[in-house]
Amino acid sequence: MNINTLSKTTADYESSKLAVALYQTAMRTENDGKKTYHARPIFRNKLTMENIANDILATGALEGYTAEQIVSVWKVANNAMIDRVLNGSLVDGGIGTFYARISGSFDSEQSSFDSEKNAIDIAFRSGKTVKELAAQIQPVIAQGNSVKPEILSVFDVESGTEDTLTPGGFLDITGKSILVTGDNDDVGLYFVNTEDETSSVKVDASKIGVNTSSRIACVVPKLASGSYKIKIVTQFARSNAPRKDSQVNTFANTFTVL
Incomplete structure (x- = not known):
């Protein structure tokens, strides 16, 4: 948690705490025979809205609010966004844009949606601000580049x-x-x-x-x-x-x- 970020309306997040591990890329080598690797973040844990609400309260950014109030408003906002997205709108949530995505193939231009082959999901595309903040991060490569449980x-x-x-x-x-x-x-x-x-x-x-x-x-x-x-x-x-x-x-x- 970065208190300097959470206590401001506009984030100025700078950190070097994003730990990543390197994994050998299967079936791929450079022309000179060297192996290549790709990076994946080492996730610390899985957080809920309640956890984030408590993080916000710890900074004093929303003095006078309770964690329950923050989560309640958050859930209402989420439901409103989901409703708009699933009715065909692109919704800018501040950190990026949410939109409906349809997967699966169709046999012809006259085909109908088939829940056995097709599915509707909500996708996310990060916005300019998030990309600019992410560009400031200098990830830490875990020593040993090994698989971690x-x-x-x-x-x-x-x-x-x-x-x-x-x-x-x-x-x-x-x-x-x-x-x-x-x-x-x-x-x-x-x-x-x-x-x-x-x-x-x-x-x-x-x-x-x-x-x-x-x-x-x-x-x-x-x-x-x-x-x-x-x-x-x-x-x-x-x-x-x-x-x-x-x-x-x-x-x-x-x-x-x-």
Whole structure:
């Protein structure tokens, strides 16, 4: 969060905190035989409107407002924009333009829209101001240029919440490069007790029902009451051979076991 940006009507954002990793571009080499690489941001977490509202309040930019009021206005504005976009308008949202986009093919000029082959979505094109701000950023290339696991969401199916863990219930985790794999002793899915480390529980890859690079699903182990963090330790790599060193990612949210 950049307070200098959020506290002003016109942003003057300057930062060097955009971390990126380099990945080898498959099936492409230069004429001299050298490999080429492309960059992808290393996403820290996934934020909600509530998170952003609290960021705004922390700057004092909207003194007298509550986070609930900010989110309420934001949701109303979003609904109004969606209505206009889906009725054929281009809507400039300040940071860029939103517009309707239709995907899928049509057999002829007389074809009708077929929901089995076609879909309507809302697309976004960044505006001049955002592009000018982005041009000021100097990304930091992560050392090692390696694939990093990143947990994006954790959902407790039994309670239907994202802040509770139900022992014996079903847990659904989404992310990037989160496949739990490797022979190192520390590899596994961890339920880390933030109050008593001895109550932490490790789940081995063999006990994870769904274990892919983008989704993990498993039964929540027997946990003592308390607060927990979800942590993944893996040697996953996008090559045939696993990494030698383990990579760790701990989800930002804290979960409660009653």
